[in-house]
Amino acid sequence: MGAEVKLSKSKNAIYCIVSILVLCILLFPLYWILVTSLKTEKEIFQIPPTFWPGVLNLNSYMVQFNSGDFNMFHSFGNSMIISLSAMSIAVVLAVPASYGIARYAFAGKRGIILIFLVTQMLPVSVLLTPLFIMFKNMHLYNTFFSTILADATIGIPFSVLILKNYFASIPKELEEAAYIDGCNKFTAFLRVLIPIAKPGVIVCGIFSFLYAWGDLAYGMTFILDQEKRPITAGIFNFMGQYGTKWSYLTAFAVVTIIPVALIFILMQKYIISGMTSGAVKG
Amino acid sequence: MKNIKKFFKYDNAGIFFVLPALAYMLAFVGYPIIYNFILSFQDVTARNLKNGIRDFIGFKNYIDLFTQDNVLTASLWNTLVFTVSCLVFQFIVGFALAVFFNKKFAFSKPVRGLLMMPWMIPITITGLIFKFMFGTDVGIINYFLKTIGLIGENVEWLTSTTTAMPAVIFANIWIGIPFNMILIATGLTIIPTELYESASIDGANKLQSFWRITVPLLKPTIESVLILGFIYTFKVYDLIYVMTSGGPVNSTQVLSTYSYKLSFEMFKYSKGAAVANILFVILFLISLAYLKYVYTEEEA
Numbered sequence: 001m002g003a004e005v006k007l008s009k010s011k012n013a014i015y016c017i018v019s020i021l022v023l024c025i026l027l028f029p030l031y032w033i034l035v036t037s038l039k040t041e042k043e044i045f046q047i048p049p050t051f052w053p054g055v056l057n058l059n060s061y062m063v064q065f066n067s068g069d070f071n072m073f074h075s076f077g078n079s080m081i082i083s084l085s086a087m088s089i090a091v092v093l094a095v096p097a098s099y100g101i102a103r104y105a106f107a108g109k110r111g112i113i114l115i116f117l118v119t120q121m122l123p124v125s126v127l128l129t130p131l132f133i134m135f136k137n138m139h140l141y142n143t144f145f146s147t148i149l150a151d152a153t154i155g156i157p158f159s160v161l162i163l164k165n166y167f168a169s170i171p172k173e174l175e176e177a178a179y180i181d182g183c184n185k186f187t188a189f190l191r192v193l194i195p196i197a198k199p200g201v202i203v204c205g206i207f208s209f210l211y212a213w214g215d216l217a218y219g220m221t222f223i224l225d226q227e228k229r230p231i232t233a234g235i236f237n238f239m240g241q242y243g244t245k246w247s248y249l250t251a252f253a254v255v256t257i258i259p260v261a262l263i264f265i266l267m268q269k270y271i272i273s274g275m276t277s278g279a280v281k282g
Numbered sequence: 283m284k285n286i287k288k289f290f291k292y293d294n295a296g297i298f299f300v301l302p303a304l305a306y307m308l309a310f311v312g313y314p315i316i317y318n319f320i321l322s323f324q325d326v327t328a329r330n331l332k333n334g335i336r337d338f339i340g341f342k343n344y345i346d347l348f349t350q351d352n353v354l355t356a357s358l359w360n361t362l363v364f365t366v367s368c369l370v371f372q373f374i375v376g377f378a379l380a381v382f383f384n385k386k387f388a389f390s391k392p393v394r395g396l397l398m399m400p401w402m403i404p405i406t407i408t409g410l411i412f413k414f415m416f417g418t419d420v421g422i423i424n425y426f427l428k429t430i431g432l433i434g435e436n437v438e439w440l441t442s443t444t445t446a447m448p449a450v451i452f453a454n455i456w457i458g459i460p461f462n463m464i465l466i467a468t469g470l471t472i473i474p475t476e477l478y479e480s481a482s483i484d485g486a487n488k489l490q491s492f493w494r495i496t497v498p499l500l501k502p503t504i505e506s507v508l509i510l511g512f513i514y515t516f517k518v519y520d521l522i523y524v525m526t527s528g529g530p531v532n533s534t535q536v537l538s539t540y541s542y543k544l545s546f547e548m549f550k551y552s553k554g555a556a557v558a559n560i561l562f563v564i565l566f567l568i569s570l571a572y573l574k575y576v577y578t579e580e581e582a
Contacts, residue, residue: 015387029408029411047425096299096303100297103296104296125557129318129321129555130555153311214404214406216524217523246420252410253407256406
């Protein structure tokens with residue numbers, strides 16, 4: 001268990017091999033859909049299965065450019081618009097809110113923190129029916145706005161709780177200095193504190209984006225037209241109609257994962273910090 | 283220092299920073315929760331959704347749900363079975379992996395990082411992947427099990443009432459392992475190495491130091507992981523909806539999928555709201571208990 005104890009060379013090698021084995025087992029499902037998406041429909045159903053495509057088949061991707069039934073790239077664009085908008089709302093609202101909570105004592109503060117904590121744990125189902133009726137009455141049903149507004153409610157509480165800790169850890173003397181230099185409370189926040197809290201803001205942005213990107217329930221319930229739906233809802237719809245068209249379905253899956261994988265590769269340290277600080281403190 | 287502290291205390295300017303986010307959450311979360319409560323005591327269906335004539339019918343929806351058929355009780359039971367099974371397995375595997383990757387070997391950091399991937403995949407896609415892998419004829423899982431001789435015939439995982447639940451549990455464990463692993467790994471790094479050193483000087487073996495040092499010192503982390511895991515797993519929706527939609531014959535029906543089915547497939551909005559409310563009340567009570575616990579721990 002000793003954290004700093006150096007392992008002997010042979011032990012090091014054994015651990016490395018075991019870790020690679022664990023990795024191969026746990027990430028096999030991801031490898032498997034990538035490989036499947038590159039096979040022909042015939043090869044997918046072949047027994048025994050091939051672990052590498054016999055014939056490299058890019059048709060499942062190419063056909064999307066002129067397919068009428070479900071245009072994957074169009075849905076991908078919808079998801080981008082929805083997720084980026086939800087992310088913007090969440091970040092713009094959560095950054096000042098978390099600063100206010102971290103730095104000021106005001107009436108009802110504990111209650112407000114509690115509201116954010118509890119909403120973070122809410123099941124989607126509780127909001128689905130009432131929001132559906134609300135959006136119908138507001139004439140937002142079947143528009144991007146409905147899903148964007150609903151998706152942001154997942155990102156906001158998460159972001160507030162993460163950023164609260166970030167702002168609390170910034171020395172108060174920095175603001176004091178900013179006031180001496182002629183800043184007021186708002187300009188000090190904008191010019192001094194936000195730049196310092198930038199890593200935290202990035203974590204919030206990433207997670208708010210990912211929450212919205214992964215959403216199925218809101219996109220499926222609040223948007224009726226297939227051509228307006230986000231990619232997750234589009235895929236679900238396609239599954240209902242062509243359930244065994246695995247060549248297309250796995251290609252959709254790969255395309256949906258691409259932005260997630262990119263974020264993951266480029267910003268891994270932010271993600272781990274977000275998971276641990278956000279989750280443990282609830 | 284004192285002046286600075288005083289300056290920040292009792293300053294209501296803070297409320298202006300918080301107000302926009304608070305207003306947003308009250309409008310799109312607070313109000314819907316209350317609306318959901320009201321809905322569950324009315325009788326709103328596709329017929330009277332538009333005309334606005336809604337009579338209050340008291341607890342009738344709840345009583346009907348419990349007495350007319352056994353889908354609600356089955357859903358409650360399924361949700362519990364699903365949650366507890368997932369928690370047990372993902373916790374054990376996550377814990378083992380956290381301990382393993384806590385050793386400092388060349389690949390420990392990069393490989394542990396890569397293992398976080400499953401947690402980030404959109405759940406719709408995870409559902410799709412496992413629906414494919416659990417496929418009766420096309421699925422790789424049946425192929426593996428046949429190759430190693432565990433089964434003779436292909437198992438109809440997702441279309442048989444006895445195997446659908448284990449299959450969705452398996453898929454959810456895959457998502458939950460990274461979550462458990464990373465939180466426990468963070469907890470492990472806080473335990474000072476000296477404790478293990480002095481324990482081994484005192485003649486403790488590895489197993490003893492695990493039970494006497496690691497487990498007691500990790501207790502707060504373990505509790506958080508389990509309670510948060512419970513909350514996140516109990517509200518499962520997307521995964522089951524994509525893999526089985528609650529079927530076959532409600533064998534994987536959980537509270538959230540049942541609520542969805544009532545509202546958006548049968549258009550019984552009030553009944554759907556009532557089921558969602560039951561889910562909400564259960565989670566709300568657990569969340570409050572958890573938060574109260576965290577706060578008292580922090581203040582102590």
